Amino acid sequence: MAWAKRGHEAAFRELVRRYERPLFSLLYRMVRDRTLAEDLAQETFIKVLNGLDSYDPQFKFSSWIFKIANNAAIDHLRKREVETLSLDGSPHATTPDAMSATALQLGAPGETPLQEVEARELGGAIEQAIAKLRPEYRACILLRHVEGHSYEEIARILDLPLGTVKTFIHRARNELRIHLEDRRS
Amino acid sequence: MDGPVTQHLTPEEIELWAQGLLPAARDVHLAQCGDCRASAERERKLLRELALLPRLTPEFGFVERVMAKVKIRTPSGEFKH
Numbered sequence: 249m250a251w252a253k254r255g256h257e258a259a260f261r262e263l264v265r266r267y268e269r270p271l272f273s274l275l276y277r278m279v280r281d282r283t284l285a286e287d288l289a290q291e292t293f294i295k296v297l298n299g300l301d302s303y304d305p306q307f308k309f310s311s312w313i314f315k316i317a318n319n320a321a322i323d324h325l326r327k328r329e330v331e332t333l334s335l336d337g338s339p340h341a342t343t344p345d346a347m348s349a350t351a352l353q354l355g356a357p358g359e360t361p362l363q364e365v366e367a368r369e370l371g372g373a374i375e376q377a378i379a380k381l382r383p384e385y386r387a388c389i390l391l392r393h394v395e396g397h398s399y400e401e402i403a404r405i406l407d408l409p410l411g412t413v414k415t416f417i418h419r420a421r422n423e424l425r426i427h428l429e430d431r432r433s
Numbered sequence: 434m435d436g437p438v439t440q441h442l443t444p445e446e447i448e449l450w451a452q453g454l455l456p457a458a459r460d461v462h463l464a465q466c467g468d469c470r471a472s473a474e475r476e477r478k479l480l481r482e483l484a485l486l487p488r489l490t491p492e493f494g495f496v497e498r499v500m501a502k503v504k505i506r507t508p509s510g511e512f513k514h
Contacts, residue, residue, distance in 0.1 A: 257505045264496045269488040276489050286491045290499055297503045369489055374482045393483035399445075418444040425479055 260297050267293075267310075271317045274390050278321040280379055282366055288324060292317040307404060314397070315405045318387050325383050377427035384408075385420035392417055442469045444476075451477040 271292060276285035296303075296313050303312055359367065370379070378386055387406060391397045399417070403410045442450065442463060449455045450463065450473050463469050 257500070260503060260505065261496060261500060264499050268495055269490055272491045272495075273487075273489040282492075286495065289491060289495070290502070293499045294502050297499075374486065389483070393480060394486050394488075414445065421444070421476065421479060424483075425475060428479070428482075 263297070264293055267313055270395055271313065274314065274387075274395065275317055275321050277370070277375070277378060277390055277394075278318075278383065278386060279324060280366070280370055282362060282369075284324070288320045289317065292320055308401065311397075311401050311404045314391065314395070315407075318391075318405055322383060322387070373428055373431050374424075377424045377431070380427050381420050381423055385416050385423065388413060388416040389420045389424070441466065442473065447473045447476045448480065451480045 268289065272285055272289045275288045275292075276282060279285050279288065292313065295316055303309065370376075378389060381389065384406070388402060391402045391405060392399070397405065399410060399413050402408075402417075403413045406413065408416075440462065442455075442459060446455060446459055447469075450460075455463070463473060
């Protein structure tokens with residue numbers, strides 16, 4: 249980190265290598281669009297590497313970088329209202345046709361090669377159940393159970409009280425179980 | 434007041450149990466409580482599925498694409514792009 253702070257190219261490169269997969273995985277599962285997730289991951293790294301002087305070493309570096317990535321995803325979802333996009337369609341849809349028109353299609357016939365990759369990567373039951381969670385729950389579940397952050401770290405990353413993080417994770421796990429049981433029954 | 438043996442497991446304790454980290458006193462409750470055992474088993478199954486999710490990889494050349502856009506300080510203290 250000290251080397252990276254002084255702007256050494258090799259240290260920058262090492263930081264990107266170390267975090268590219270964890271950050272990209274989080275962002276991809278948050279926005280469910282490969283190209284967009286890569287753009288957001290790039291944006292995150294550029295912000296982090298160009299802003300290392302503002303990094304406060306009393307916090308874990310991983311918490312800081314995940315916080316920037318998560319903010320980028322949430323900002324995007326808010327702007328585009330993608331948080332309302334689910335496999336069942338927008339919650340704003342009031343008719344079955346509207347739901348169908350706004351539903352996220354995975355593995356549909358005639359898909360592009362990129363859509364095929366996305367369907368393969370995010371098409372499993374557990375991935376689809378995660379997609380149905382609201383963004384805050386999704387972020388909590390991914391940070392806790394995929395990235396292995398502690399509850400305290402997640403509270404710092406998401407700027408939420410510890411109790412809220414615990415509640416979100418508990419509710420998210422209940423929702424995931426219900427989605428998975430629905431699919432399997 | 435409920436003691437450690439009679440109180441139901443919290444979601445965090447269930448997570449600890451799934452990781453093999455539940456304190457022995459709480460294990461006693463789990464052994465005696467069918468409801469908690471059933472929830473714990475359901476939770477363990479879900480946590481296993483989540484733990485098996487793979488890390489996903491960006492397109493080849495991602496590091497280079499990032500590095501091309503980052504300001505790098507040269508030994509003289511100036512920035513190169």
